[in-house]
Amino acid sequence: MIRLEPRRSHSQAMVYLSPVLAIVMTLVVGGVIFAFMGKNPLEALYTFFILPISNSYGVSELLVKATPLVIIAIGLAMGFRANVWNIGAEGQLTMGAIFGGGLALYFYDSQSVFLLPAMLVFGAIGGAFWGAIPALLRTRFNANEILTSLMLTYVATLFLSYLVHGPWRNPEGFNFPESRPFPDAGLLPIIYDGTRVHLGTAIAVLVVIAGWLLLSKSLIGFQLRVVGKAPQAARHVGFRQKRMIWFTLLLGGGLSGLAGLFEVAGPIGQLQPSISPGYGFTAIIVAFLGRLHPVGILFGGLIMALTYLGGELAQITLGLPNAVTGLFQGILLFFLLACDVLTKYRIRFGSIAAKGRTA
């Protein structure tokens, strides 16, 4: 029998090294897989991880792709630290896009400079509102937020689908399911000409800094960590768990909603049936890849974004199938979890004598 035995103390350095180690092992295994597929492993890895960011346009696209992932993951990480498992960021993202985007559609001929700020606020409110429902159900009825937040994702997606097929359909769009294009006043300004890097990317950086300050310098950040690590102790000193649940779900929802608004007011420019290729779910991986730490999440988001861009280029230039992208993401997560486990536990090949030692 193979057993896992907790290490009495684990190296702090390994906590931060394990993502790096996981990435290195992913590269090695990826290279082997490419070799088996009959491709030159070095060329394939180059195409996958270097070529996408070998020019300024590629870097700009990396930032555009990472923006929603980072913003959402930071919100989620706060909750995960406090053992609040918000799995429904995708739905909160969608509601943010609906709330903020709806405003742009209502004022579709507006040129007001107040439109965009109002959209940002509405987007955050929409997402927070969608996060508030699982919070209410959890604190009032003790309903598991994993299930409720996940199920609400489907409600949000179908609601968006209803809106763009019905009442919000573009009257000049031949009955196709998409809204009017947003007015210029409702689009995020582009930061660098000739790219798609928009204001949302800059805000994502601010979110990283704010998240870091919140976690390391504020009382509520301290409470989050204590509630997550030692719920008994937290109760003892009077930290209110319900308040943590509300705080993290509203924050996670609000940030997801903001990310959703950035997508529709940024690269997409209108509402349509599909506005996110699953950013809300991918952000969960990003949060853990980044050790639930805002700065780590920034890097995690960039790496995850890179796998998408690399996957596209690998298809275009090497004729590799799209499944390679998912494969890479899966291997990365696998090694990350494996490294984590081995950092905190040691493997024992279980004889009875070994069992005795653990006691």
Add this chain to the structure above:
Amino acid sequence: MNTSFMKRTLTAVVATGALALGMGAAQAEDVKVGFVYVGPIGDHGWSYRHDIGRQAIEKELGDAASTSYVESVPEGADAERVIRQMAQTGHNLIFTTSFGYMNPTEKVAKQFPNVKFEHATGYKRADNLSTYAARFYQGRYVAGVIAGKMTKSNTIGYVGSFPIPEVVRGINAFMLGAWSVNPDVKVKIVWANTWYDPGKEGDAAKALIDQGADIMVQHTDSPAPLQVAENRGVLGFGQASDMIKFAPKAQLTAIVDNWDKYYVERAKAVADGTWESIDTWGGIDSGMVEMAPYTNMPDDVKALAEEVEAKISSGELHPFTGPIYDQAGELRIKEGEMAEDGMLLGMDWYIKGIDAELPK
């Protein structure tokens, strides 16, 4: 070679059309064709058929053309990047094969005036952006005729994707065909709200068969509804490709998308410099819409189906010939008149007699 490549890159970057024209005339250009697919090429339906078309280019043009594709590209912010990457990596003809790619295709087309773009099922065109689609409603009319003859319960089960004009038009055409041979036919429609989700599509088919449907029609891309029909011992139609191997006892025919000829023609046009921006809506006569072999039906039904197919192909029969009323009883197409393409393209109403409400 190297300098010509540099020049070409340069022309793409600064977009000086004159230089590009001069080079095009000097030597026949190698064609590099890119495809953007919304689903996996293994969907056995929509994207699969486009990929068959891509392979036809490789076969027909041989060394003169090379092709590449990106599959499962979401219809959101990602599409623009993928299309742009293709334009940047030297592709001179790019097919974007889903409606949701319309706006990104238009955007990238503006930035790369020397690259030719072709967008399937959309309506935005430019000097370097063509549109193309197929008149699948013709095939659905033929399917309707067969269903009208073959149904015993007089109940048709219809799995729809989204209530967009393409799908609504298909339902209307199907029912017009069915009623032309059997006025008692009723249709039950379930919206799966997806183009490709075998689980959801199959569940929809099961629900419809439970409600008494003995013919299964689908406007979603996986073979799942047809497989359910096969397992439950009812009949059905394949979608986008010949799905007989998934349902040897159930498939009556399939409405096959055949892009091969069109794709080869367009790639050749780029090769010899005759490519022009056009709008194509091809039907049975053009070969774009093909009927898979008629199977699992008596000879007289098969003969009837072949006759209807031939009449539509020759133009003798137009599925939407008046008088046609909508559900509210308003006369939409006058006696003896045929529906104009504009009306068909924006069709968002059911014809009279369909006992269902169109989701708004």
